[in-house]
Amino acid sequence: MSQTSTISVEKGASLWADAAHRLRRNHAATAAVFVLAIIFLSCLVLPSIDGLIQDPNAQALPKKNQSPSGEHWFGTDHLGRDIFSRVLYGGRISIAVGLITTFVSVTIGICWGAIAGYLRGFVDDLMMRIVDILYAMPFLIVVILLGKSIEPMTTDLTNNTVDLFAGADSSVAEQNATRTWVEPITTLVPLFIAIGALSWLTVSRIVRSQVQNIARQDFIEAARSLGLSHFTILFKHILPNSLGPIIVYTTLTIPGIMLFEATLSFLGLGVRPPNSSWGILIEEGANRMTANPWLLFFPSLFFAATLFALNFLGDGLRDALDPKSSKD
Incomplete structure (x- = not known):
């Protein structure tokens, strides 16, 4: 009798599947995703539903400086405006500033760093000296x-x-x-x-370093030997293999830019009244902290929770995309 033996072949997992698995095992990063989902949906979806929340700019002086209640969940400010609606609408602006400005800065940084790292030589030296000059400003x-x-x-x-x-x-x-x-x-x-035009300097250096390392790999030499254009090699073979550090840096850049916008709004150089952002609300709350502590507490809570969650998510993505840096 002949025996037939079966060989089981284990299916390999891609880099992104392994990274997703490691990210799910990171409880802090998972909790951060959950917190960000709640905050983003609250700020982006709830204000879009007609009649669900009050007008953030509607003044009612007889109801000024009220503590949290069933009518006003986060209380009211010194003009009788509902703090809950102002926090949600302000979150829209703060989140928009963080996402859009980060997109602008990361896009510029990727293109600048990729070109400098790929061409090298005189072009690389010139482009990096420009980065050094901008850093000094x-x-x-x-x-x-x-x-x-x-x-x-x-x-x-x-x-x-x-x-x-x-x-x-x-x-x-x-x-x-x-x-x-x-x-x-x-x-x-x-x-x-x-902000976007000047916050791309660090990401350009990160991308330049990644491009220079990957450009030395054998598969890039094989692509050159096949006669592929420089554009194809750079944007279809090198940059896709550099996405890990770029994604990590992006998640860590968003809270920094949101904090910078809050600083500008705190100084009166950001959002114009009567519109609000978390920075504006924190500035108003700091000025009236003794009379109305809720005006400072709730926007600070949302702002701090968003910054912490983004930082935890960035740390989790760093460990997931780079197993060598994992603490497991």
Whole structure:
């Protein structure tokens, strides 16, 4: 009798599948994802539902400085405005600043660092010296000056955006309703450009180092021998293999930019009243902490929870994408 033996072949797992498995085992990172999901959905979804929360800019002086209650979950401020709605609407702006500005800075940094690391030689030296010069500049002062210099364009941008969404034949009421949600974003465009245009320096160095290391690998030499163009080699073979550190740095950049926006808003250089961000609310709460502690407590709680969660997520992604750095 002949015996037939079966050989079981274990299916291999990809880098991203292994990283997802390690990330799920990281309880701090998993909890951070859960916290971020709650905060993001609360700030982005709840204000979009008509009649669910109160107008964040509606004043009711007889109800000013009230403590949390069933009518006002987080209390009211010195003008009788609902803190709960202001925290959610302010979170929209703070999250938008963090995400959009990070996207701008990471995109510039990836392109700059990738080109410098791939071409090397004189081009690399020149591009990195420009990065060194920009590093030497006082970041806060340059952002303020750059933001102020391009601020006049926001009025035209706001009007054009309102006409785009409301329509040229819309009524005044419809235009005002559209302007209510458009203006807080368009007025921050100078801030997006100013911060994003100068916060890409670190990521450019990270990408440059990654590109130089990967460009020495055998599969890149094989791609060159096949006659592939430099563009194809760089953007289809080298950069996809550099995504791990880039993703980690991105998650760690978002809280830094949100904190910087809060600093500018605290100094009165960010969001314009009556619109709010977490930085604006924290500044108002700090000035009225003794009379109304809730005005400082709740926006600080949301802001701190978001920053901690993003940092824990960044640490978890670093360990998941780089097993050598894992503590397991």
